[in-house]
Amino acid sequence: MPGVESxxxxxxxxxxxxxxxxxxxxxxxxxxxxxxxxxxxxxxxAAWPVRPAEVPDGDANPLWGRLGxxxxxxxxxxxxxxxxxxxxxxxxxxxLGAGLDTRAFRLDWxxxxxxxxxDREGVLAFKHRVLDDLAAAPxxxxxxxxxxxxxxxxxxxxxxxxxxAVPTSWLAEGxxxxxxxxxxxxxxxxVNRLSAExxxxxxxxxxxxxxxxxxxxxxxxxxxxxxxxxxxxxxxxEPRPDSVGHLRESGWSTATRTPFDxxxxxxxGPLPEPNDALASNRWVFANKPGMHL
Ligand SMILES: C[S@@+](CC[C@H](N)C(=O)[O-])C[C@H]1O[C@@H](n2cnc3c(N)ncnc32)[C@H](O)[C@@H]1O
Numbered sequence: 001m002p003g004v005e006s007x008x009x010x011x012x013x014x015x016x017x018x019x020x021x022x023x024x025x026x027x028x029x030x031x032x033x034x035x036x037x038x039x040x041x042x043x044x045x046a047a048w049p050v051r052p053a054e055v056p057d058g059d060a061n062p063l064w065g066r067l068g069x070x071x072x073x074x075x076x077x078x079x080x081x082x083x084x085x086x087x088x089x090x091x092x093x094x095x096l097g098a099g100l101d102t103r104a105f106r107l108d109w110x111x112x113x114x115x116x117x118x119d120r121e122g123v124l125a126f127k128h129r130v131l132d133d134l135a136a137a138p139x140x141x142x143x144x145x146x147x148x149x150x151x152x153x154x155x156x157x158x159x160x161x162x163x164x165a166v167p168t169s170w171l172a173e174g175x176x177x178x179x180x181x182x183x184x185x186x187x188x189x190x191v192n193r194l195s196a197e198x199x200x201x202x203x204x205x206x207x208x209x210x211x212x213x214x215x216x217x218x219x220x221x222x223x224x225x226x227x228x229x230x231x232x233x234x235x236x237x238e239p240r241p242d243s244v245g246h247l248r249e250s251g252w253s254t255a256t257r258t259p260f261d262x263x264x265x266x267x268x269g270p271l272p273e274p275n276d277a278l279a280s281n282r283w284v285f286a287n288k289p290g291m292h293l
Contacts, residue, residue: 003102003122005044006236012123012226013038013045013075015071017184020050021064022072027268029076034136039205048227050237062218066270070259070278073269075289077262078173078202079107081285085169085200086110089277093167094118096187097175100127102117104142108254114141114257116162118153123145149175150183153222154190167198167290170268176203176243177235185241197290203209207280247286254286 004013018034022028036050049055049064059065082093082103091113098117109115115138117124124144127235143160147153158164170191176184193200214220215232223229244254259281263269270278 001122001125002120004035004042004116007119009099009123010227010229011174011231011234012119013042013048014223014229016100017045017048017050018064018068019075021055021068022075022102025072028083029072029268030079031067032075032102032106034105034131034134035100036129036172037134038100038130039285040075041133042126042227045227057245057263061222061226063222064270066273067223067277069268070281073259073266074173074204074283076266077259077283078171079103080202081202082090082169082171085171086113087168088200089198090169091166092116092162094162094168096170096172097122097178098144099174101173101260102131102136103129104138104140105136105170107139108138112275114143114161116160117142117144118147118157119144120148149187157194162194164194164207165233167196167200168194168200169202172201174204174241175207180236180239181277183247184243188241188243188246192247192252195288197288198267199288201252201284201292203243203266203284205243205282205284206235209281210277210280211275213275214277214279217275217277226253244284244286250286252286253277254284256282256284258282 003009014037014271016038019032020039023031039048039050040094055064094116096118098119104115124146145156145160147156220232221226247254260272263271
């Protein structure tokens with residue numbers, strides 16, 4: 001059963017390590033007390049850094065410095081997005097490709113909210129083993145769903161109590177880059193079909209194809225050399241669908257932002273660099289009429 005120790009599941013541990021390091025920065029953008037426990041619990045990541053002081057070269061490290069800070073910023077921005085959405089009326093949250101996301105445990109949710117977490121069985125089994133060892137209790141009703149997001153996951157969601165008649169806030173954080181275009185297209189169609197008016201969706205995409213200079217640059221190189229993750233091999237290589245266009249055709253309004261917009265807003269985080277692996281990343285925020293964020 002594929003879990004967190006190999007393939008795309010390993011990226012969930014990478015993001016958890018970045019969140020652990022972020023948590024202990026004096027100027028942290030987000031805090032996740034569970035993150036370091038996931039990293040320590042898996043054999044493959046047990047020796048990865050989980051504190052800023054453990055990072056060789058500190059902020060100059062392209063993986064744990066720059067890319068890590070990117071994940072910290074992304075966590076904060078999407079925490080804020082979800083909290084804003086539920087305060088504006090969303091009654092359910094669906095985390096697509098939830099990985100080791102602990103928002104159900106660490107955010108301050110309004111009463112009555114339900115959080116669904118979809119990921120592959122092996123990833124969720126590892127997550128539950130670590131959280132059970134910590135006796136962690138969710139701050140909300142939490143319903144994990146083991147499913148492959150390239151297949152018919154909507155049926156499992158509906159069978160687990162999801163109500164398409166009430167507004168939902170959907171999140172695909174660090175997921176779509178790994179899915180074949182047909183699966184992304186299908187995911188966006190499914191989100192649209194299951195979204196009542198007032199629903200919201202946030203997701204991350206990369207625009208276009210990165211140049212050879214970017215692909216051989218420090219972020220991808222350090223990720224391969226330091227933790228053995230070849231992100232470029234894991235990303236789906238086919239041309240991406242126009243998910244923003246599809247949502248707009250279906251009546252959603254969308255706003256596309258760069259991570260650097262939020263770095264400037266928060267006064268910390270990554271800024272543009274030459275041949276930058278973050279330059280083509282975009283965070284898309286969409287809402288189906290009925291909710292204004
Ligand atoms: C980079 S991690 C992000 C995890 C989480 N969203 C976060 O930001 O911490 C990507 C996650 O997507 C999940 N994933 C990738 N392809 C998937 C698929 N076909 N079905 C279900 N989950 C998938 C992986 O198992 C992994 O947990």
